[in-house]
Amino acid sequence: MEQAVRIALDVMGGDHGPAVVVPGAARALTTRPDISFVMYGDEALIRPILDQHPALAARTTLVHAPVSIAMDTKPSQALRQGRRVSSMWMALEAIKKGEADATVSAGNTGALMAMSKFCLRTMAGIDRPALAAIWPTIRGESIVLDVGASIGADATHLVDLAIMGAAMATIVFELETPTVGLLNVGTEEIKGIEEVKTAGRLLRETALPNLAYHGFVEGDDIGRGTVDVVVTEGFTGNIALKTAEGTAKQIGAYLRSAMSATLMSKIGYFFARSAFAALKEKMDPRRVNGAVFLGLDAIVIKSHGGTDAVGLAGAIEVAHDMVRQELLEKIRRSVALAQESRSLDAVDSTVPTQLVASPEALS
Amino acid sequence: MEQAVRIALDVMGGDHGPAVVVPGAARALTTRPDISFVMYGDEALIRPILDQHPALAARTTLVHAPVSIAMDTKPSQALRQGRRVSSMWMALEAIKKGEADATVSAGNTGALMAMSKFCLRTMAGIDRPALAAIWPTIRGESIVLDVGASIGADATHLVDLAIMGAAMATIVFELETPTVGLLNVGTEEIKGIEEVKTAGRLLRETALPNLAYHGFVEGDDIGRGTVDVVVTEGFTGNIALKTAEGTAKQIGAYLRSAMSATLMSKIGYFFARSAFAALKEKMDPRRVNGAVFLGLDAIVIKSHGGTDAVGLAGAIEVAHDMVRQELLEKIRRSVALAQESRSLDAVDSTVPTQLVASPEALS
Numbered sequence: 001m002e003q004a005v006r007i008a009l010d011v012m013g014g015d016h017g018p019a020v021v022v023p024g025a026a027r028a029l030t031t032r033p034d035i036s037f038v039m040y041g042d043e044a045l046i047r048p049i050l051d052q053h054p055a056l057a058a059r060t061t062l063v064h065a066p067v068s069i070a071m072d073t074k075p076s077q078a079l080r081q082g083r084r085v086s087s088m089w090m091a092l093e094a095i096k097k098g099e100a101d102a103t104v105s106a107g108n109t110g111a112l113m114a115m116s117k118f119c120l121r122t123m124a125g126i127d128r129p130a131l132a133a134i135w136p137t138i139r140g141e142s143i144v145l146d147v148g149a150s151i152g153a154d155a156t157h158l159v160d161l162a163i164m165g166a167a168m169a170t171i172v173f174e175l176e177t178p179t180v181g182l183l184n185v186g187t188e189e190i191k192g193i194e195e196v197k198t199a200g201r202l203l204r205e206t207a208l209p210n211l212a213y214h215g216f217v218e219g220d221d222i223g224r225g226t227v228d229v230v231v232t233e234g235f236t237g238n239i240a241l242k243t244a245e246g247t248a249k250q251i252g253a254y255l256r257s258a259m260s261a262t263l264m265s266k267i268g269y270f271f272a273r274s275a276f277a278a279l280k281e282k283m284d285p286r287r288v289n290g291a292v293f294l295g296l297d298a299i300v301i302k303s304h305g306g307t308d309a310v311g312l313a314g315a316i317e318v319a320h321d322m323v324r325q326e327l328l329e330k331i332r333r334s335v336a337l338a339q340e341s342r343s344l345d346a347v348d349s350t351v352p353t354q355l356v357a358s359p360e361a362l363s
Numbered sequence: 364m365e366q367a368v369r370i371a372l373d374v375m376g377g378d379h380g381p382a383v384v385v386p387g388a389a390r391a392l393t394t395r396p397d398i399s400f401v402m403y404g405d406e407a408l409i410r411p412i413l414d415q416h417p418a419l420a421a422r423t424t425l426v427h428a429p430v431s432i433a434m435d436t437k438p439s440q441a442l443r444q445g446r447r448v449s450s451m452w453m454a455l456e457a458i459k460k461g462e463a464d465a466t467v468s469a470g471n472t473g474a475l476m477a478m479s480k481f482c483l484r485t486m487a488g489i490d491r492p493a494l495a496a497i498w499p500t501i502r503g504e505s506i507v508l509d510v511g512a513s514i515g516a517d518a519t520h521l522v523d524l525a526i527m528g529a530a531m532a533t534i535v536f537e538l539e540t541p542t543v544g545l546l547n548v549g550t551e552e553i554k555g556i557e558e559v560k561t562a563g564r565l566l567r568e569t570a571l572p573n574l575a576y577h578g579f580v581e582g583d584d585i586g587r588g589t590v591d592v593v594v595t596e597g598f599t600g601n602i603a604l605k606t607a608e609g610t611a612k613q614i615g616a617y618l619r620s621a622m623s624a625t626l627m628s629k630i631g632y633f634f635a636r637s638a639f640a641a642l643k644e645k646m647d648p649r650r651v652n653g654a655v656f657l658g659l660d661a662i663v664i665k666s667h668g669g670t671d672a673v674g675l676a677g678a679i680e681v682a683h684d685m686v687r688q689e690l691l692e693k694i695r696r697s698v699a700l701a702q703e704s705r706s707l708d709a710v711d712s713t714v715p716t717q718l719v720a721s722p723e724a725l726s
Contacts, residue, residue, distance in 0.1 A: 138613050148548055151556055185511055185601040193514055193598060219605025223613035235556060236599045238548040242582025243603040247610040250501050250586035255618075258638040268635020275621040275628035 004036040004059075005323045006101045007316060008094035011041035012068035012087040014106025015306045018046045021106065024312025025060070026053040031313070032320045038100055040065040040087040065090050071108045071305055078111035079118060088112060092119045095298040102299035102319040106312060112302055113149060113293065121297045123328065125335040126160050129295035130234070131302075132168055133241055139225030143169050143178075145294065148238035156342070158182065158199035158231055159206075163334040164294040165229035166211040171325045172318060173228060177210055181217035183232035183240070192216065199231075206341040208334050292318070294331070299323060367399040367422075368686045369464045370679060371457035374404035375431035375450040377469025378669045381409045384469065387675025388423070389416040394676070395683045401463050403428045403450040428453050434471045434668055441474035442481060451475060455482045458661040465662035465682040469675060475665055476512055476656065484660045486691065488698040489523050492658035493597070494665075495531055496604055502588030506532050508657065511601035519705070521545065521562035521594055522569075526697040527657040528592035529574040534688045535681060538591060540573055544580035546595035546603070555579065562594075569704040571697050655681070657694070662686060 011021045018041060025037055036059045039046060043064040050057050065087035069078045082089050088107050092115055094100035105112050113131065122129055132145035145165045146153070153161070162180045169178035182200050184192040196216070203213040214227045219240060222230050232240065259269040259276075269276065293300040299322045303315035374384045381404060388400055399422045402409060406427040413420050428450035432441045445452050451470050455478055457463035468475050476494065485492055495508035506528045509516070516524070525543045532541035545563050547555040559579070566576040577590045582603060585593050595603065622632040622639075632639065656663040662685045666678035 136613075138616050151548070183602060185514070185598055186605075219602040219607075220609030220612070222606055223609030232602070235548055236602055239546060239582040239595070239599055240602050240606040242549075243585055243606050244582075244610040246583030246586030247607040248614060249583065250499075251611060251614050253501050258641050259635060261638055261641065265635040265638035268631045268633070268638065270631070271634060272622060272628040272631020275624055275631065278621050278624065 002034060004034050005032070005320045006036050006038065006099065007319055008091040008100035008103045009037055009039045009316075010088045010091040010103070010105035010107050011039045011046050012065070012107070013112075013305070014303065014312070015071065016308075017041070017068070018049050020307065020309055020312055022046065022049040022053065022056070023309035024307075025316060026056040027309055027313035028316035028320070029056055029059065032317055035059065035316070035320055037061070038063060038091075038094055040090040040094075042068065042087075063090065069107055069111050073108060073111055075110040075114035078108070079114055082111070082115070083118070089115050089119060092116055092298075092300065095300075096120060101323040102301065104301045104303060104312075104315050104319050106303040106305050106307060106315070108305065109291070109302055112300070116293050116296055116298075116300050120300070122295055123297045123331065123335070125332070125339060126164075126295040127157060129293055130161055130164060132165055132292045132294050134172065134291070135222060135230070135241075135244075137223055137225030141173065142222065142225055142228055142230055143172070144222060144230045144232070144237060144241065146232065146234040146237050147241045147291070148234050149293070149295075151233070151235045153195060153233035155195045155198035155202060158195060158233070159202050159338055160295070160335065161231045162199070162203055162211065162213070162229065163208060163338060164331050165231060166208070167327055167330040167334060168292060168294065168322075169228045170210050170330065171321050171327055175228060177212045178228035179212045179214045180229040180231060181214045181221065181227035183222075183230055183236065184216040184218065186216075186218045195233075202338070202342070206338055208337060210330070211334070292322075297328070299327060365397060367397050368395070368683045369399050369401065369462065370682055371454040371463035371466045372400055372402045372679075373451045373454040373466070373468035373470050374402045374409050375428070375470070376475075376668070377666065377675070378434065379671075380404070380431070381412050383670065383672055383675055385409065385412040385416065385419070386672035387670075388679060389419040390672050390676035391679035391683070392419055392422065395680055398422065398679070398683055400424070401426060401454075401457055403453040403457075405431065405450075426453065432470055432474050436471060436474055438473040438477035441471070442477055445474070445478070446481075452478050452482060455479055455661075455663065458663075459483060464686040465664065467664045467666060467675075467678050467682050469666040469668050469670060469678070471668065472654070472665055475663070479656055479659055479661075479663050483663070485658055486660045486694065486698070488695070488702055489527075489658040490520060492656055493524055493527060495528055495655045495657050497535065497654070498585060498593070498604075498607075500586055500588030504536065505585065505588055505591055505593055506535070507585060507593045507595070507600060507604065509595065509597040509600050510604045510654065511597050512656065512658075514596070514598045516558060516596035518558045518561035518565060521558060521596070522565050522701055523658070523698060524594045525562070525566055525574065525576070525592065526571065526701060527694050528594060529571075530690055530693040530697060531655060531657065531685075532591045533573050533693065534684050534690055536591060540575045541591035542575045542577045543592040543594060544577045544584065544590035546585075546593055546599065547579040547581065549579075549581045558596075565701070565705070569701055571700055573693070574697070655685075660691070662690060 038061045067086040069082050069088045091103045128150045130146035131149040133147045135144045143165045166178045291302045301319045401424045430449040432451045454466045491513045493509035494512040496510045498507045508528045529541045654665045664682045
């Protein structure tokens, strides 16, 4: 039989902790029976819930973690309190120790990001990790990265983001060759940042497997779903993500107030309530559950803090599929290719221009 | 009698040209009777429309412009074709020649930005112009700048943006002391860009008139209306603006498909149609008509290209109020204060630390 995919779970993470994480794991096991779990958290709280799921319990090792990181703990504080002893840290360390293939946590993003950077190494050839979000679009879903793991990016890092996002898209969206766009501003007058332009040239000139470079995209192309993967540096990506969230909330507020404004609109709402329910579901954050930390020598999935068992199972399934389909290996291969292509570039640029321009001079 | 506010109009700008711009001017004159207009454009097209508005015609000088800049002309092309001879250029040049106090154009943004930079000087003490947008929020409206006039900003430029945005807010929102926030990312782990942090310190330490510095804000604070003025550099600002537009369109598409999905939802839509109309109006770009170029030694308003006479009149009214309420003078005063404060800072930093730390050493 195929070896199990070993998933480390931070059971104390998220708004509901074990009450959601354990049933979520049980649910994931029904669609991905080849998972085995290592669960970290408060044993006294977890054991009774786990006992209600005998099939899950049979495939789970439960490890007691004395500390739980609260959802509002600041990253620096989380590191001080939780290093070595928290469920979040221990779940990450399991990868480092070779006891798990991937980690899933619904805990707070900042703390998970800080602990991941602290506990795990970045992948060979990648300078800094990135946070990739799955973004709902008119066309379906896209991956947007970096949405806030680090600030600033040179052209090489942008190319790394493109490679990592495309590799993730092949697995999450089951695409052979995902399209990739670089986020830029449209005005011809401005013509974008130098790093973005250089990254565009590198992506166009390097033949990377499983990546179709589309060119520049603008902010409104994200929601339009113009490309499968949108690449940008972490500051802009984080602001774009939060601006979109803010706009969605704002329109939701307009809509609610419009629907309760008059008797007629209330009647209308009554008749259309299933349509509104469908709309709400479409905008449901559970549907796009799980941001992914990329660039680490590990698979780390951040599940939405407020999610339920269905959402958490989705995050576990994504983690499973990334292990099974060798996300890290795919990224490694592309990164090596890109580096090779860049060093060939460097060789070219050391050859005297004269020789390159007129080879007949050699004869 | 008070001197008239002289407004130069690019009558050929916008999707509908004279058919909207002339009636828009007529409408603005009813609420701001102290305006006089200089109109630039194709005389043969404009004259018959102007003749239908005798009150307007009496306060208008019509100047023939042989070239009109199309809405899809690239900025560089617009400069080549339209320098000196286009209605857009001539309307901007009118300020330079002292023949107008402000310019309003519904023409294409990139071309207007390029021509403004080319034709007009930046204000003393301001390095680069900025594009300020009026952004609808849950609370009302906010000003967001720079949404794409230039890329990158050091701390000084961010402070300039704060000053210009606040001065605009005192006039457009009729506020004594608008609140100003610097757009940043929230994660404690990241703590934002150095320039943004320095700008925050400068704004906190400098007592600027008509500006209450709120601190950092995040992307979702824009739609929430947390502050009256949101300050960010042009690359991020442009991407935030377009991402919000994209999200609004996306939700609009979801909503339309939800409302036409079933017979019940169609009935619901019928009853709630006035609520939907109100919602649509709320999201109507005409309501937030007019971005403003700040930092030029001139008042230049960009009206929405697809607007009607009501929207265009709004843009003209904003231009009028900015002249009457001395926007440029307000900005100049604040910029001078900020510069003074910075040079005092510089004096401080040249005093040997020892002396500052222990004044008793002097005795």
